[in-house]
Amino acid sequence: MAGDDMEKGGLEPLKMQKLGYRSWEESKKMWSIAGPAILTSVLQFSIGFVTAAFVGRLGHVQLAAVSVVQTVVESFAYGILLGMGSALETLCGQAVGAGQMHMLGIYLQRSWIITGVTALVLTPIYVFTSHILKLFRQSNEISEVAGRYCIWVIPQLFAYALNFPMQKFFQSQSRVWVMAIISGAVLAFHILLNWALVTKLGYGLGGAALAGNISWWLVNLAQLVYLVAGYFPDAWTGFSLSVFQSLSAFIKLSLASAAMLCLELWYFSAVILLVGGLKNHTAIAIDAVSICMNLEVWALTIALGFNVAVSVRVSNELGAGHPKAAKFSVAVTAAASALVGVLFMAAVLIAKSDFPKLFTEKPEVIRETSKLGLLLAATILLNSIQPVLQGVAVGAGWQFSVAFVNIGCYYFIGLPLGGLLGFKFKLGVVGIWSGMLAGTLMQTVVLLWIMYRTNWEKEALQAEERIKTWGGPSESQEAS
Template structure:
């Protein structure tokens, strides 16, 4: 960041360095405000959603170990799988809404939102068998029969939660494109407090057990959705929501194609950590290794909420500026967001490197696990540092509409480089979990380098042209356009 500032402060050699410094500071301050308007609420919302999951697990855990095991299994294996697909496919809306808003095609945002609802609903219906046939699937996977019987009922409970993702993700991305996501943060906070109260009321006070905890969980996911839908349709977005339209059923093919590319891109990233856990489960002394790794992944997951907030900011700012036709502003936004995220990541990198295993005492009393966490701390710190760059570059890709390109990059870096090297280091060389994680981190590092190269070598004027072409191809006249054309005639 200091290097960028220095270059711009040097001026053009005509004695106007001071004037350029003032202009740069104003430009930088304006960009940071636009960034935090999106990133701040996005980070808070993600922490709140993470809190809902923690509260649910805590209350289910107090009901019984079998219930906790069944809930964790279904939630981790099935709901997270569905969540990854739906979140990935919904990210196509970030590209479309962000670019349309930048181009002042305001009425198209509502049409894109409705098209995304249709595409994601079709996808969710296709995912229903996972939750309907939870028991047979777990039986094939060799799980304990007692856990399977409890998991069967939980599978049905998680169906409305899966469908809640459709409204949640699409409305969030629709509102973020307009920098109106503060309402999402308010609703997330209200939902978190309500979930805590209802979980206590239904499980402790009324002793409804697992059904009580799951009822509260379903409500916690749907309360923000109802609030977002009311905000969108009842006057909160007058420029961009013009009512339900049959136009939503047109041009579904291109939307589905972009959504599929987005889904593949994000799923490959989300499933990467799952592979890390599965590989660790086959190592020697797997119990201690998995416990230590779970603690590290939980800490890494918490920090990831910050990175995902900057991912949202990057996708919104880049798509807005491309839609507006300003390649220079898009490049400047990328520099500001990446440097800000990296600075925060570097501070956290030093913090976790200094703490080492001491943080593990928040999660366990086992000295053996604490020692294992201390041994993994350098990798955790390095992972946090990489997280400060890689998700932001993914956000840039979403904003520019490069999902299909990044999907290929992810396949090559994660599954052809990271995992094979991790297997060799962990199993053949004998580094155990450190070897597996080192290989996986190498995959993330290579991916980050590739995305940096792609971003830096990109012709952003051409990206503006491609954005305009996409918007023009999918554009339909709104009421204002028809009135203007009528007047001209």
């Protein structure tokens, strides 16, 4: 008996040592993707952040108008295009894990066709933005300015359509550092361009729009050069007419991906629209929420780096038939992202009276924004965990199921509760944001429960089948 106890006692440290080694190895793999992905995400988001900061000096109406465009109109289009491109994340990641590299270039070109057509369909929304905002009872002055600005930034819509599929293509192969370098160089140029056009030459909103258009297309141009320069000999073999085969199957997964992500992003847009319906101090209220949204989205871009990492790791491991490795990667990534979320939450709570000054000098806007500090901190913490869960869903191909979770939690709980608290109980912006936070909390709990109940062995088998089904007959035949 004593010998058995000693043997058990010896096994426990050995298990812990093995677990520590596995965690360290997985962390290295995760951070090799998450680090540059976080940097890329932050740098590309900062293009809009810099635009808002320069426009904020033009006046509170201009800031409110650009914020509405960024958080409502562009988020609407951004969500659809990014979602349509996210089908590539599932298929490319699992194809890489299965060693079927020849599929990736075909997938990329199919995704370009889908996102390009989608951008064309979305263009009228940009053209008629002012009329649409007025239908939602937004301020006439803000709607008019937002409508003009939105027409000027239509080129960015098509830049997104080209950019997102390329990002997924690079990420699935863990080629993320080049994207970070490109984004950093373009952001530096974007700051200089805004200073020259908006501040020095005094071109105002038109100058800000032009700077954004130029910067986003520079990102695309640099990434295209990298794509065709010979760094992907197995994955990119040039343009092919075979991309038009089996498009219907690809479109189905693209639509499911878009539905999942759009329901997420439109949730935040709907909050801005609710705030715009408040009768008193609308411009101030929109400015306050928009500043918080900018910071929240900035923090979210960091969490999206973990989203990319876990999506790539899960899709690669499931495609390779390693379900236990996929499950372990989820645990390691979620823990790392949550820790970063706690640090950001603490930073917001400490600086809740100071961070609004980054965007505005208006005392009334600073006061209104500071009141939302506690809710912003809680939202940032939740949104450090939730994107990881969404990344698992994309990596495993659960987009359709998660779309229904988002509908229930956001649109049947979060928004109605926010409207009730904000309008019926007259809590204003605080009430609307509290409802949004409740919906996000519910969605996070449901997704955690789904992860807990997942049969990862079954998911690995489904990944193998998905490569054949969604890839289409032409690729399957090539692989064989």
